[in-house]
Amino acid sequence: HVQAMQERKALHTLLAKRQEDLPARRMKDSYLEVILPLGSQPEIREKYLNVHNSVRFGRILEDLDSLGVLICYTHTKQEMQPKSPLSIVTALVDKINLCKKIIYPDCDIKFTGNVSWVGKTSMEVTMHMLQLHDGDYSPVLDATFVMVARDPENKRPAFVNPLVPESPEEEKIFKQGELNKLRRIDFNTASLLKMAPTAEERNIVHDIFLNTLDTKTVSFRSRKLPPNSVWMEDTKLKGLQICHPQERNIFNRIFGGFLMRKAFELGWATACSYGGSRPFIVSVDDIMFQKPVEIGSLLLLSAQVCYTEKNYIQIRVHTEVYDANTREHHTTNIFHFTFISENEVPRVVPNTYG
Template sequence: MLCPILRRFLISSYRLRAEVAGYCTDNPNMMTIKEVRDSLINMVGVRKKWIIEETKVTGVLQKVVCDQSLLPKRKPSDSYVQAVIPLSDPDNNVRDKYITFAKKIRFGRLLEDFDSLAGLICYNHNLNPALGPDQKSPYAFVTRLVDRIEQSPSKLLSPYKDIILDGQVTWVGRSSMECTMNIKQEIDGELVKVITARYLFVAVLSETSTPGVVNPLDPQTPEEIALFKLGEENKIKRQRETTQSLLKTPPTEDERLIIHDLFLSTVDLNSGTFKVRVKPENTVWMEDAIKKTLLICQPEQRNLYNKIFGGFLMRMAYELAWANASIYARKRPRLCKVVDDILFNKPVEIGSLLLLSSQVVYTKGSDLQIHVHAEVDNLEQGINENTNDFHFTFDMGVPNLPRVIPKTYSESMLYLVGKRHYES
């Protein structure tokens, strides 16, 4: 349960700019994105200095409600959070963190901010009247899935104007919550939505590491009801896609024909054998479109629960994918159009070695589909585990990109997975 937290507002010069742009006027609850993270630390009761022992909230297990019907219903507006990234003030050093060498916005930083904002939204939603105002939440809210992030191709963010993030819980299961969030910026005197994101979080009891029960959601307005129905549809879609995964079922008839045609396009028909492979004009073998990086997971990148912060993993995966796309096209991406279906299979422990492998798996027109696979090597336990898969769609601004061509059957499956993500 959240206790009221007083927020300092922005300096008067920023408030004036905000009023001119038509947002955040006289809002005492407006936070900076840094204050969002500070609030999460306060709610969870995390030590600011790193310790090896995992942070757990104890002594409140008997007050946890296991029957969802006994918890009060919450409106989507109860979880609403709005925050600002103050980039317009030239006197602060925030801009340096968000601006690229090409004077554009660092999209990877926004992925980190989305993850922090979604965490605060989840804590805002959950209310247990049995807990006192000074008691910390018994729950850890962990990112289970980034369902989809879409960026408008016609509206690019500026690193010289303030960025507004907002969002709320729009769908609830028994222990899971879907957060819908937006990034907005003033364009031509009007506050415009530029990016929309949907994250799925899961509640876990900090003391026992078992699934928790979250408050039911009571959507009020037509828009809230529509978003709730969309959440239900997304759940069904995820279940359907899981059963139709190429790891479980063979490709469809149309997909088999696509793979066969691709294979024939790489065979020297004059040789009379399937063994002689040739690369068609304006194509790249998929095996030649791979870039990798190895990271040491340090305490600096920890989250509230002494694991590696999911937003950091997304930023690292995105930046590797961006570099791979740039090398493939010999040109910097115009923008990342879509991020979708980022599944967090396992937490990444501090001290692990994290291997990120980026591969161009599908191309169409000026677009690149890139898959990034993450695995960790735990030196103490001597095990290697898959932790994440990331999918990015880049608009390269080039009308006739070289086509990526699979050579092996496993690469053909990656090609089909990339095609499915691109067309979803």
């Protein structure tokens, strides 16, 4: 691995000084189709099979992450360069929406995708997953990832090839990518860590608070759980992962898809424990990769129910690394998963403002 990193240092000379120096690409230039032959090659099913005899969604998250990186390398590939000077890493998962509850373990899966928007150093990748039934591929999910390009040592941003839409439909897709970027900026700006909640949000929080007061007293400290409700604090599940070299990427850090799989599996267990029945994943939103996870790290995962409505359960998973030498904790990722349960679930109620 050390030798490989030394070789990558020499690729610095291949980096573009300006984006304008790079040839423009079309959406079809990065388009890829990949078949996962679960039906035609039964020997690979074991890796994807869960206890309910369907496909493990955590494995699908790993595959989507790998495909997203490969699509970006295809977009930025230079004909005369045997090796890419770019280090492409996942910045965030914007959204994954599923239209099927069950992914079958004995039918082939097809992944398709391409770069759909480009900034200076970042790329939005749109991917689709389909499964073969009765000779036709039917949609299973749509996913949007944002990847960033870095220098060969993954230390600084690097320019990527611009993207040129070729049709009105591609213009629309590209504009949607720009809107997605602006939405993410607005969402980040509106964080409670940066600004106060809106009047509507304050009223909602106050109503929840009043609904948990004990009417027999006149004290704000006397709280009472409403019927068919659960305190948010009581919904937590935690996990620990020792980060072994087996799960590393070419930069000697933990592969992002592995982190997503572990977070999803803890989130699924939390939804299962809370709802009392098998949950099905509906959507994945706002997965943020804030810091890389180094080999040998102790990765602490904490999941909790943060919202419920009828059969729906929203889970937030927070991951952090613990440095045993400094005894410091650093947040690495935040994940949001929405599940649907077979039965209506209790209402989750926050006990504190945080």
